[in-house]
Amino acid sequence: MTLHIRPGLFTLALCASAAIVPTVQADVAEQCQTVRFSDPGWTDIGVTNALTSTVLEGLGYQTEVKLLAVPIGFQALTTNEIDVFLGNWMPAQQGFFDEYRDGFDQLGANLEGAKFTLAVPQFVQDAGVESFADLAAYGDEFDHQIYGIEPGAPANESIQSMIDSDDFGLNDWELVESSEQAMLNQVGRQVRGDNFIVFLAWEPHPMNIRFDLAYLSGGDDYFGANYGGATVYTLTRKGYSDDCANVGQLLANLEFGLDMESGIMGTVLSGDADADTAARDYLKQHPEVLAGWLDGVETVDGEPGLPAVRAALGL
Incomplete structure (x- = not known):
């Protein structure tokens, strides 16, 4: 399994000592300070991971992304090796969903109206x-x-x-x-x-x-x-929203759009920017999406989340 630490972070996730992360509030559980994502290597999930991670970093969290094939990602949820999977395409993943159902929580849909089947020119x-x-x-x-x-x-x-x-x-x-x-x-x-x-x-x-x-x-x-009309759901490890309620609220709020994802993905695949940069640029150009995502969400220091993320984006 390959571990990718998002660029720009000042510490190595999971290996960081408490002394390296003094900005994290003491009552934020250690297991919540770093949010771990699974990515099957799909551009769309790379984009949604980047959007979510950009917001989390603006709130004071750190993030990691592990490149894991879909079945390994489901297993990793059940063994608490990752926290979040934003790419549960249904019904295409129904088999894995049923096999591992007792080991994760489904928070809700983050994308409606997707399609997934065979195509030709x-x-x-x-x-x-x-x-x-x-x-x-x-x-x-x-x-x-x-x-x-x-x-x-x-x-x-x-x-x-x-x-x-x-x-x-x-x-x-x-x-x-x-x-x-x-x-x-x-x-x-x-x-x-x-x-x-x-x-x-x-x-x-x-x-x-x-x-x-x-x-x-x-x-x-x-x-x-x-x-192949599909809905994409957000999954977390079992009990994550209870353990990390603030991040859980953000994840429950997340809703992406077809045009949003396709546009950012186009920027990435054209080579004009990596996913992190493209996601950040999108949020700077479309800050209106932040209000819904950050409804009821705070920073790690307990401050209102929306102004903190806007400030982090230079808005």
Whole structure:
């Protein structure tokens, strides 16, 4: 597992001694002074982690992000190795949710209206591939491959199950597992060459702006209705909001938007800024989102949270 300490912090998380963090109020429990996030390596979760961490740091907390595949992240919640997972896409992660249900708390939705299913370039749909049931007829054009994301992702498991069960006549097809960025690089290459490709796609994500893509119908049994219509929830380790009520209040307040996430993700993926910088810039440009997020939230010193975060952002 890789541990990433957010840049700009003046101390190493978890290894910091009490003498190094004198600004933290004595009655803030030690286990609450550093908030630990899980990130599956997805740009959208990198962005939401960065937004939340920017706010927390403005309140006087420290943050850590651990890069963990989805199943490992669920396990880490149950063993108290992380505190927060902002990327519980449902129903795509229903299996892991059910398996580890007794080991975490679900605070509520942080994003509504998301989509997550297979997609093709628009010119492929125009050629006749409109649904999952159309794929097999064009197997040679697709090289009998479906491009997924990182190994262990629930969506990959859904694709593999579809192949194994020979649904839609895809039993001789191959799931190509790779990172999100590697998958999108392959999509870009295929699109530039006017070649067929079918791949996992989702919104929010700047791929919806970068590519003229079309979501495939007919995958309800594997990705859910409405093109894998999804809601993204915030999970915490069991009892976290009781142990760390102030942070728990912030997490319960968090609501992100499709345009918000896609815009910030576009900045990150274009190389114009890293997630931390892009998140900070967004909050400086859209400070109106802070009032709702910080309703009832204080700094570690017990002061009102909103003015403290605004000051930290230079507003």
